[in-house]
Amino acid sequence: MNISAKRVTQYPSTPFFLAAFLFVASYAVAQNNTLRGKVIDEKTKSSLPGATVHIKGSTHEVVTNDNGEFTIVTAQHLPLTYSVTYVGYQTMEATQTDQGYFTISMIPTSNELKDVVVVGYGTQSRKNLASSVSSVNVSQIEDIPSASIDQLLQGKAPGVLTSANSPVPGSGIFLRVRGSTSINASNDPLYVVDGVFINNRSLQSVSTGGQVTDPLADLNPADIESIEILKDADATAIYGSRGANGVILITTKHGRLNSKSKVNIGYYYGSSKAPKLWTPLSGPEEALLQNETWINDGKPYATRPFRPKSEGGLGLPEEQPTYDRLGIIFQRAPTHNIDISTNGGDAKTSFYLGGNYFDQESIVKPDAFKRYSLRVNVDHQLREAIKIGASIDAVKTDRIKSPNNNVPYGAVNGALYTPSYLPLFNADGSYARPSLFENPIAAIKEVHFTDIGTRFTGNVYGEFAITKGLKLRTSWSIDFNESKEDNFFNSKTYIGQAPTNGSATSAITRNLTLINEQLLTYNKTINGIHAFAITAGNTVQKESFDVTSVTGIGFPTDGFSQITSSAIQTGTSSSSDAGLVSYFSRVNYVYNKKYSVDVNLRADASSRFGKDHQWGYFPAAGISWRAGQEDFVKALNIFSDLKFRASYGSTGNQNGIPDFASKGLWSGGNTYQDVSGIAPIQMANPDLKWETTRQADFGADAAFFSNRVNIGFDYYRKYTTNLLLQLPVSSQLGYTSIFANAGEMSNEGYELNISANLFQKEKFSWNVNLNISTNKNLIEKLPTPIIKTGVIILQQGHPLYSFYVHKQLGVDPQTGDVLFDDLNKDGKVTDADLQILGNAWPKWFGGLTNNFILFKNVDVQAAFNYSIGNDIWDNTRYRMGHGGSRNGVFAMLKEELNRWQKPGDITDVPRLTASGNNAAIIPSRFLEDGSYVRLRNLSVGYSLPKSIMAKWKMSTVRVYLSAINLLTITRYKGVDPEVNVSNGDQNVLGYDQAIAPQPRTFQAGVNVSF
Amino acid sequence: MKLVYVILISISVVLISCKKVLDTQSQLYIDQSQSIVDKRSAQAALVGAYNALSQNTYQGNTFRYITNLLSDNIKWVGNTPTNREFDVYAVFATNSRVQELWSAIYKTTNIANNIIEKIPLINDVTLDQAERNREKGEAFFLRALCYFDLVRLWGNVPIVSKPTESPIDAKDIRNSPPSEVYQFIEKDLDSAESLLPSIVDRNRANQYTAKALKARLYLYEKNWTKAEDYATQIINDSADFKLVKPYSQFYSVKNTSESIFEVDYTINNKNVYATNWFQNPTTGGKKEFLPTDDFVALLKDPNVGGSRSALIFNAGGVTYGNMNFHIATGEDQSYVLRLAEMYLIRAEARARQNRLAEGLSDLNVIRDRANVPPITAVGTTDELIDKILLERRMELAYESHRWFDLIRTGKAQEVLGITDVNKLLLPIPRQEILINSNLTQNPGY
Secondary structure, three states: OOOOEEEOOOOOOHHHHHHHHHHHHHOHHHOOEEEEEEEEEOOOOOEOOOOEEEEOOOOOEEEOOOOOEEEEEEOOOOOEEEEEEOOOEOOEEEEEOOOOEEEEEEOEOOOOOOOEEEEOOEEEEHHHOOOOEEEEOHHHHOOOOOOOHHHHOOOOOOOEEEEEOOOOOOEOEEEEEOOOOOOOOOOOOEEEEOOEEOOOOOOOOOOOOOOOEOHHHHOOHHHEEEEEEEOOHHHHHHHHHHOOOOEEEEEEOOOOOOEEEEEEEEEEEEEEEOOOOOOEOOHHHHHHHHHHHHHHOOOOHHHOOOOOHHHOOOOOHHHOOOOOOHHHHEOOEEEEEEEEEEEEEOOOEEEEEEEEEEEEEOOEOOOEEEEEEEEEEEEEEEEOOEEEEEEEEEEEEEEEOOOOOOOOOOHHHHHHHOOOOOOOEOOOOOEOOOOOOOOHHHHHHOEEEEEEEEEEEEEEEEEEEEEOOEEEEEEEEEEEEEEEEEEEEOOOOOOOOOOOOOEEEEEEEEEEEEEEEEEEEEEEEEOOOEEEEEEEEEEEEEEEEEEEEEEEEOOOOOOOOOHHHOOEEEEEEEEEEEEEEEEEEEEEEEEOOOEEEEEEEEEEEEOOOOHHHOEEEEEEEEEEEOHHHOHHHHHHOOEEEEEEEEEEEEEEEOOOOOOOOOOOEEEEEEEEOOEEEEEEEEOOOOOOOOEEEEEEEEEEEEEEOOOOEEEEEEEEEEEEEOOEEEEEOOHHHOOOEEEEEOOEEEEEEEEEEEEEEEEEOOOEEEEEEEEEEOOEEEEEEOOOOEEOOOOEEEOOOOOOOEEEEEOEEEEOOOOOOEEEOOOOOOOOOOHHHEEEEEEOOOOEEEEEEEEEEEOOOEEEEEEEEEEEOOEEEEHHHHHHOOOOOOOOOOOOEHHHHHEOOOOOOOOOEOOOOOOOHHHHOOEHHHEEEOOEEEEEEEEEEEEOOHHHHHHHOOOEEEEEEEEEEEEEEEOOOOOOOOOOOOOOOOOOOOEEOOOOOOOEEEEEEEEEEO | OHHHHHHHHHHHHHHHHHHHHHOOOOOOEEEHHHOOOOHHHHHHHHHHHHHHHHOHHHHHOHHHHHHHHHOOOEEEOOOOHHHHHHHOOOOOOOOHHHHHHHHHHHHHHHHHHHHHHHHHHOOOOOOOHHHHHHHHHHHHHHHHHHHHHHHHHHOOOEOOOOOOOOHHHHHHOOEOOHHHHHHHHHHHHHHHHHHOOOOOOOOOOOHHHHHHHHHHHHHHOOOHHHHHHHHHHHHHOOOOOOOOOOOOHHHHOOOOOOEEEEEOOEOOEOOOHHHHOOEOOOOOOEOOEEEOHHHHHHHHOOOOOHHHHHHEEEEOOEEEEOOOOOOOOOOOOEEEEEHHHHHHHHHHHHHHOOOHHHHHHHHHHHHHHOOOOOOOOOOOHHHHHHHHHHHHHHHOOOOOOHHHHHHHOOOHHHHHOOOOHHHHOOOOOHHHHHHOOOOOOOOOO
């Protein structure tokens, strides 16, 4: 540890002198000693307000003021040793031997290895941390214009796999921490903001056929101070039943005691566009191939569809027009974002106020997302032993939605699938729907679909210091989230056309969570060697979810859109609630800052399970050894630090299953002749219980070259038993499935994180951070395979997200027919020949972030993320590669021009025909390698020099330009390898079906603080 | 010490609330133990059984979808390969429509089983014996109808006659030979016939529907005398059942005097059958069905189709199918039993008994109503049978009869050009075989 302390002779200012005089005068009897000094940054010499100065061996501690100065009145006599702590700096010890003004210089901690990390219900020293926790550097994700925080995590933390589902702003993404542990229960991590569980359940009740709204978009990324991702059992077990999928801890910005109030203003503008679009055939090409299909199918040339109009045909191929539909729905979409915040504090109270306006349009019309948010964080030292505080987050979101994803009445399907020779308008000027799909112009102009979200998250806490080291914290939270969806499909739309004459739905969905929590913490250090930290607490949570919705059809004219005006109205409402009661504790013991042991235990009871199975117990333990502190390691002179970690424990899962999954239920509303009847809807399973995941983790952290290079490595293995499964049962029972605990699953992987400060010169510095992760998922046991729509299968002995198709060996050069792999050699292509040919899991994934600082004031960031070895089922190509069997209904892509035409042709696109296996059997040629490397963010910023800032009385002014998704290297033939049509099914990954690509965005912004 | 109180109070508040937090009750559903317990819930369960029969995965759409595509009256022009499998008689065991129909039928039988088992146990004085009989009788009829559809489509289907209580009930489920299934149906229909009152209700089961279904059952079982007898019982009740004229009248209005049992649909319970027939913008459908060319030609032939040419219409150069589903309200009824079928059953039963003249006269009743000239004479039984079969093809065109008529008369392979005899039965859904190892797949799948 570096200690830097020196004496500076300086005369105290007059007011200070006066104050000190009064102090001395009033306490003269007690022989008190007044000590004064200042805390500064070692390099910049700037003062550090809000640093905590503690006199060792006493309870006395003060906080530095605006100018970084402190004053201590103490009965103790010199020499005294101070211990000074300040966030982002190493803890300093300095000994003052002589009376006088004392300056203490602080050394910043390296960027990557913060000294304190936030863990479940507390903080721990990074150096002695036994568990696996990744911290995300928030400053690295500031320049990316994303509505929600989960999208920003991409490539930033080892073990975190993300995939965007659609380019619609504010819609959900696929995110997994260390693989997937469940089939029917949730695989999403637990999100905790400032210690409060945040609902991550989408409130969307009215389907748009694809994307689902993302509740995390309610959180303004600019309010976030830090993000920690808890991964191993030692870190997550304290969250027990909710920790199996990892925990993402988000800490929002708070004010600092004794600091001058600061105002921060940020603005950016971005412009987004689709970097790549599909290439359907032109009208003449489409016609040519349709004629060829006709002939190939043995039908007479004379009656081919595209023959001269005089012969009753549709005209010759070359006479066909080409209508560009994709150009109609895609746009260059703007983003605006304004953040204004202020923070500060006096001796007892600190505050943070933040406001945000975010407005982003989608590259596919007409979707858009707006957010207005306000956050207030206040902390106040009420009495010496009592601290209170509150966090309030009030958010309104406005979404314009549309059936944009894979639905026939959506804009993308209408624009992509309709063959290009077909007209957009009928002769009478009305919208033409010549194929199955909605007219793209109608889809974006005639549909009105809004979703207004209101979110209020409030938390109040009180913290009581009972005795030295023993604290009680009680906290009470409300998370209220409401969404009001209104849509209107007027009579010009596919859905609202006659005889419907307009259809409107209005729905209100409300999710209310109440949480109460008590936390007792006790910290004690004995003889400076044995450090104990004991935490115990309980949580009670009650959640309710209500939906009320009403639909009206039959509007007098398109001028009426309120349901009151409709002819026929139908309504529905439902509600559900669940409760969770938990007790938890953790004991952390550190010996001599070298060895540490954690023991965690949590007990949870959930109302979702059978009466005898409501309680689940989740223990975990971890140990670490800071070998770098051992003399024999120090003697090696290689490591500046070295630590080994190991942990093992179990966590549970109950999220994602229905609230009454264990009960035998009958439903009402089964009408016949307008009388409501009852019918069984769910078979009872009183044995339903927790899904349990056991996880072992071994890790090492090493630092080299005076902490300039840090390497972290983890190996983990997770094994999940009692999988919560919607288990298919014999339909002959009258039910198709039951919620049961059946099956086992494992995830195993390695994570490597390297961060290095490659150059640290005055005019040039270069920091690089690379992370590489693997995860091998395997369904260890599953009673029966589950076949999902199309090509996805869940089967024992294979990973989740496996693709199950007939293998195409090639195209017979003689006949032009697809050659399929005949597994059972029966000469026929049957179900028995289906094979698992790949899965959507990447072999390697992660990110590479480079940060440069040039000439002190220019910062450059280049951040890549990558995924290697994952497969994608390109269903868009499959649908459009129908080879003639869906002529006139589904357009074909340009690649269809490579079809087999005559004997001897070598190609993988078979002969065009509407009959036979070429059209009927799904071939593996649409299963593709989805590997990619993407330049996620390239940004250049310029900060105005300090001298100018001082003149303007400002602290920072930074302007920047950035480019998002500038470059993608991939062999994938679709428009974007980062794709997934989830349709709300979490067991689907890597399934591309008419999903628009992630936008390429250029952005300019400015940040000012004063 | 104030602090201690704060702690104690907050912890005790929390502990008291714990029990309540964990004891949640669904407001949306009721527990199965409370399902059929009194008069109102028994009535509601029966409504639920009709709802199950009417669901889109059964009578609403899938049953009619599959049986029509398997026939030679309709060809498939749609876009989802799984649907095409029926048109080309190459149905995979993984076909999702096969699975959904199978599940929907057994869902209906499970409600019927619940009603049959639980009604005698109800302790409610307001539920009198007559009503108990009627409700049980309706459940017997529905169960018979379900098993009739099952055995016709799949052959060796498992019989489940007890309500499901828990997953363990699945362990004894295994295939039954068709003969056993037919016996089971006959027994249920006997019970239905004896329990049900003779009150006409064309949307629910009563003694007439039980008799009409018996007529059809005996026709399939080649019990000609009984088939004739039951058909006659309906035909002779001319006060309640009369053919309507013109032909299109029977479907353009709900519950005509010709109807014996039609599954009704309302705004609150719609079917999606119409979407198979028409393409946008005619009515907002998927256009997967078109009448076959030879069927269209027959309908247009005044000596064959007659006024039944109303079953097609022309728009934009394309000939579409036409019936009550033409205006896609979703409220169009699905016909299960009607008087015309009774005449044709009796015609066939009489022909088989070599009473050709009587058979011919029944046939001519139907021809007459369709404005087709009567047939004056036939030489042989086979000739008459062929004529009756053709008449059935025309008269009951979209009502799920053709496929089964061809199979029970042994003509399916020849007429439809199916080389593999195994394809005359659908595959048992693959998922069912995977789940239950006692279940055997039909040969050829």
